[in-house]
Amino acid sequence: YEHDYFEQEYRNQYGRSYTEDRQAILARNEIRFAKLKELAPVATHPQVLEVGSAAGYFLKIMQEAGYAVRGWEISEAMTKYSNARGIKTVRQDFLRGAALHEKQQKQPYDIVAMFYVLEHIPEQKLAWQKLAGLVRPGGYLLLALPSAGGPTFHFHRQRWYDTHPLDHSVDYSPRSLKLAGRQFGFKLVSAFSEGIHPQRFPLGAYRLPGRLYRAALEHAPLGDTIFAILLREQ
Numbered sequence: 001y002e003h004d005y006f007e008q009e010y011r012n013q014y015g016r017s018y019t020e021d022r023q024a025i026l027a028r029n030e031i032r033f034a035k036l037k038e039l040a041p042v043a044t045h046p047q048v049l050e051v052g053s054a055a056g057y058f059l060k061i062m063q064e065a066g067y068a069v070r071g072w073e074i075s076e077a078m079t080k081y082s083n084a085r086g087i088k089t090v091r092q093d094f095l096r097g098a099a100l101h102e103k104q105q106k107q108p109y110d111i112v113a114m115f116y117v118l119e120h121i122p123e124q125k126l127a128w129q130k131l132a133g134l135v136r137p138g139g140y141l142l143l144a145l146p147s148a149g150g151p152t153f154h155f156h157r158q159r160w161y162d163t164h165p166l167d168h169s170v171d172y173s174p175r176s177l178k179l180a181g182r183q184f185g186f187k188l189v190s191a192f193s194e195g196i197h198p199q200r201f202p203l204g205a206y207r208l209p210g211r212l213y214r215a216a217l218e219h220a221p222l223g224d225t226i227f228a229i230l231l232r233e234q
Contacts, residue, residue, distance in 0.1 A: 056082035098130035149173030150224035193223030
């Protein structure tokens with residue numbers, strides 16, 4: 001997850017490098033924050049951790065809105081970049097960071113964000129246990145991840161297999177994410193499509209069906225990638 005990942009490997013997965021995708025990433029993070037801020041205002045949920053914070057784009061938005069932010073990032077280059085921009089970031093991976101947090105008996109966070117990280121972790125039960133320890137009761141877990149409930153899986157199955165990243169250890173649909181979270185004290189509050197691609201549905205390239213699909217995607221987690229907000233229950 002050093003330079004090669006953020007350039008060539010990222011390009012292989014998304015069609016452009018991480019730096020070339022900057023504006024799209026910023027826009028996506030603005031949408032995520034817009035969906036979160038009414039549920040978790042800074043007055044009641046000030047402490048934010050992002051696991052896999054990369055260049056710190058999401059945390060920068062949160063920081064400018066008044067939240068106290070911290071990032072965990074395994075890339076040395078991205079850690080240096082974030083700290084240089086005033087985003088307090090520690091270089092460490094998720095499971096080690098969570099274990100250290102538990103060992104030092106630190107307070108849990110009000111909000112924990114993990115975007116396109118969970119699917120990379122083979123030890124899913126352990127990952128959920130650690131997340132439950134990092135988010136305080138009444139706090140929120142934010143996840144963005146690929147969805148096995150999207151149009152590519154349902155209508156272009158061979159393409160889904162052919163393009164499935166080798167370093168993804170698990171696939172969730174909105175339903176399975178809800179069921180998994182429930183086992184560890186999380187309630188799925190809402191989920192949204194991150195990618196709006198009506199052309200991936202049958203007849204979606206045509207104007208009328210495409211408009212109908214787009215409207216559905218903007219209101220339901222039907223896309224190939226989803227953003228989910230989960231509440232850590234009391």
